[in-house]
Amino acid sequence: MNERRRGAVRSEAAHRSILEATAALFAEKGYDHLTIEGIAARAHVGKQTIYRWWPSKAEVVAECVLEGVLLPDQFMPPAAGHIRDDMIAWLGSLMEFVTGEEHAGLFRSLVAAAMDNAEIGRMLRAKLGDESVMVRRLQHAVDAGEVRADAPLFDVSEAFAGFLALRVLSRERGESDAAERMVDAVLGPYLA
Amino acid sequence: MNERRRGAVRSEAAHRSILEATAALFAEKGYDHLTIEGIAARAHVGKQTIYRWWPSKAEVVAECVLEGVLLPDQFMPPAAGHIRDDMIAWLGSLMEFVTGEEHAGLFRSLVAAAMDNAEIGRMLRAKLGDESVMVRRLQHAVDAGEVRADAPLFDVSEAFAGFLALRVLSRERGESDAAERMVDAVLGPYLA
Amino acid sequence: MNERRRGAVRSEAAHRSILEATAALFAEKGYDHLTIEGIAARAHVGKQTIYRWWPSKAEVVAECVLEGVLLPDQFMPPAAGHIRDDMIAWLGSLMEFVTGEEHAGLFRSLVAAAMDNAEIGRMLRAKLGDESVMVRRLQHAVDAGEVRADAPLFDVSEAFAGFLALRVLSRERGESDAAERMVDAVLGPYLA
Amino acid sequence: MNERRRGAVRSEAAHRSILEATAALFAEKGYDHLTIEGIAARAHVGKQTIYRWWPSKAEVVAECVLEGVLLPDQFMPPAAGHIRDDMIAWLGSLMEFVTGEEHAGLFRSLVAAAMDNAEIGRMLRAKLGDESVMVRRLQHAVDAGEVRADAPLFDVSEAFAGFLALRVLSRERGESDAAERMVDAVLGPYLA
DNA sequence: GAGTAATCGAGACGGTACGTCTAGTCTTTTG
DNA sequence: CAAAAGACTAGACGTACCGTCTCGATTACTC
Numbered sequence: 015m016n017e018r019r020r021g022a023v024r025s026e027a028a029h030r031s032i033l034e035a036t037a038a039l040f041a042e043k044g045y046d047h048l049t050i051e052g053i054a055a056r057a058h059v060g061k062q063t064i065y066r067w068w069p070s071k072a073e074v075v076a077e078c079v080l081e082g083v084l085l086p087d088q089f090m091p092p093a094a095g096h097i098r099d100d101m102i103a104w105l106g107s108l109m110e111f112v113t114g115e116e117h118a119g120l121f122r123s124l125v126a127a128a129m130d131n132a133e134i135g136r137m138l139r140a141k142l143g144d145e146s147v148m149v150r151r152l153q154h155a156v157d158a159g160e161v162r163a164d165a166p167l168f169d170v171s172e173a174f175a176g177f178l179a180l181r182v183l184s185r186e187r188g189e190s191d192a193a194e195r196m197v198d199a200v201l202g203p204y205l206a
Numbered sequence: 207m208n209e210r211r212r213g214a215v216r217s218e219a220a221h222r223s224i225l226e227a228t229a230a231l232f233a234e235k236g237y238d239h240l241t242i243e244g245i246a247a248r249a250h251v252g253k254q255t256i257y258r259w260w261p262s263k264a265e266v267v268a269e270c271v272l273e274g275v276l277l278p279d280q281f282m283p284p285a286a287g288h289i290r291d292d293m294i295a296w297l298g299s300l301m302e303f304v305t306g307e308e309h310a311g312l313f314r315s316l317v318a319a320a321m322d323n324a325e326i327g328r329m330l331r332a333k334l335g336d337e338s339v340m341v342r343r344l345q346h347a348v349d350a351g352e353v354r355a356d357a358p359l360f361d362v363s364e365a366f367a368g369f370l371a372l373r374v375l376s377r378e379r380g381e382s383d384a385a386e387r388m389v390d391a392v393l394g395p396y397l398a
Numbered sequence: 399m400n401e402r403r404r405g406a407v408r409s410e411a412a413h414r415s416i417l418e419a420t421a422a423l424f425a426e427k428g429y430d431h432l433t434i435e436g437i438a439a440r441a442h443v444g445k446q447t448i449y450r451w452w453p454s455k456a457e458v459v460a461e462c463v464l465e466g467v468l469l470p471d472q473f474m475p476p477a478a479g480h481i482r483d484d485m486i487a488w489l490g491s492l493m494e495f496v497t498g499e500e501h502a503g504l505f506r507s508l509v510a511a512a513m514d515n516a517e518i519g520r521m522l523r524a525k526l527g528d529e530s531v532m533v534r535r536l537q538h539a540v541d542a543g544e545v546r547a548d549a550p551l552f553d554v555s556e557a558f559a560g561f562l563a564l565r566v567l568s569r570e571r572g573e574s575d576a577a578e579r580m581v582d583a584v585l586g587p588y589l590a
Numbered sequence: 591m592n593e594r595r596r597g598a599v600r601s602e603a604a605h606r607s608i609l610e611a612t613a614a615l616f617a618e619k620g621y622d623h624l625t626i627e628g629i630a631a632r633a634h635v636g637k638q639t640i641y642r643w644w645p646s647k648a649e650v651v652a653e654c655v656l657e658g659v660l661l662p663d664q665f666m667p668p669a670a671g672h673i674r675d676d677m678i679a680w681l682g683s684l685m686e687f688v689t690g691e692e693h694a695g696l697f698r699s700l701v702a703a704a705m706d707n708a709e710i711g712r713m714l715r716a717k718l719g720d721e722s723v724m725v726r727r728l729q730h731a732v733d734a735g736e737v738r739a740d741a742p743l744f745d746v747s748e749a750f751a752g753f754l755a756l757r758v759l760s761r762e763r764g765e766s767d768a769a770e771r772m773v774d775a776v777l778g779p780y781l782a
Numbered sequence: 783g784a785g786t787a788a789t790c791g792a793g794a795c796g797g798t799a800c801g802t803c804t805a806g807t808c809t810t811t812t813g
Numbered sequence: 814c815a816a817a818a819g820a821c822t823a824g825a826c827g828t829a830c831c832g833t834c835t836c837g838a839t840t841a842c843t844c
Binding site for chain 5: 212213214215216217220246250251252253254255258
Binding site for chain 3: 622699701705706715746748760772778779780
């Protein structure tokens, strides 16, 4: 006879239900008013089912972020026109997004979660300013002759990511032309 | 006739004792394992005495930061030599500070606290990357002829603050030459 | 020369105000939801003013009972007709009083207070069935030839007081003819 | 299909442990220095486990009394000799019990508890002066020809219960021959 | 009248206990 | 045998009072 494992296998329905409940409650109440009991109740799941698969609240939230349940997919820097205009538009819209009333609470909660769990921090950063994506956009601009070939693309992209990180951390939007000034200050000298 | 207050007056001993206990416990256990009961016990104070004067744990911590009980005094960008070297040294040491093992826990806790309480966020930012201080250092470099007069000093300083914010958020130190590369990428073009 | 005290003298206004507040709150909330803080607040008096003159809540309540602020004056057994009818009427009305919805809570509270403070117990008993008053009424009946001269008046009166005490303690009214039956059982054999 | 419950069942160990701790602490400190926290600590039980099954301290104590953990078994009127002697002995010993130094505190506490909770009151009364038991003893005396057949047994027994109630209320033992006098006054006329 | 001592209302203090909530573990029954 | 339901120990939450102490004002007696 074959040696198959017996008993029920991990319930995918429960798994999904937990992630969805977590995302919903996270959005409603934020990271630190999120409770395991609340998730279990909302997901119609036993608490033990959560503890069986995740060691802590932070890990559940981390998986939510990873699965993209919590954050919209990456913001892609548009390649619609000149690199300067595209970067300004993109930085500006992201700045709006992270400081806007609607998502500010969620972001603050995610930062708090990131302080609990390094994985969340890494994902958060990746979502905000994935360097590889930004570098590709800049490389495209180099190829188009808009940016000098010797520009330190990685460091420029990091400066832009840092600009957003600062907004998230300090919780201040800054002036309306902040994105434009930052692009001109950092990228300006490298424009062809 | 003036409306004189009546009854006993706030005990300065209790006040100090609470702040000290908070700082000690914060350092020991971090923000979210900090409890009001723990503070009260350590400070030999009734819980009500804490609740009488602060609405929440976050406010007590905020006052600790404000009073400088929790964080060392501002990191000053040194004016020891050439601006490039000074900024690299300063950014590097702050990066060390926020990602280093020694202060990482305390720092992460403070960031988490800042997400609870905007006041803490503002103080934290002021301690770490006060733009006005950085701008003054850059202005000094302009005066010394090391930086071009038309350099956008404020935006450069914000890029540096963002660099640190990104480290805080992602909790990654990055490569050893990260500070140097960032300074060269952002400040480099403006060096005289 | 005489050793007279100096300084202000006890405020009679405060004293009265405290007793009144106590009586009001006792009636509203009962003995164990009565608090010193509540009395002080209601009486517009500092807590210390209460503690200066009474050692405990029980003592304040005791003084209220003593002063007749809490309980109506003694119920006098009427001397309206034949001793049997008078005693039945009197016992019945007192039974009504102590078990009736209106005063039951107050009585329960008084019993609870009496368990704290013997003085209250003694007063409570005196109010319910003051033997000397009852004995006088019985003596009057003896003189009128309604009761035999050799009847143990004191013990009979104690039995009647006990009847009431049992109602207070057990919190049950018993049957409607309870008073009549008790009078017949105890006093009946001694009727002339 | 029947609606079966799921999940763990009430822990009998915890239940018993709580009742034992309650009885021990009641005896040590009395009703009003008895605390839920104290019970929980002594019983090595979470507070919530107490609140899950009982709404208040009074109910826990009530169950202790019911289970006989707190009070000795019913005091039975002895049937050792003549009814007069037996009743005097029995009343006397109960009077001793409720006013004696040894049990006075516990007893007063129980009475106070009874004022909180009618259930306790009923149990207390049943333990001390259960009429049916007393009536049976009196009936036995009637059968033995010691008491007249037309004696109002129930009312006589109530007079005796009242005698005890009065002691409990007033907390006074009275004179040494109090029991004897009461028996003679109330039961005397009905002796054959 | 100035000085002194006790009182007053007010309210902060160090504490205890409340009743609720959640954590994380353990137990029972169902599918 | 995993999952749901939910009871378990543990302990923090924020509130209510306790009884004491401190404050500034007031009152009444002494010198």
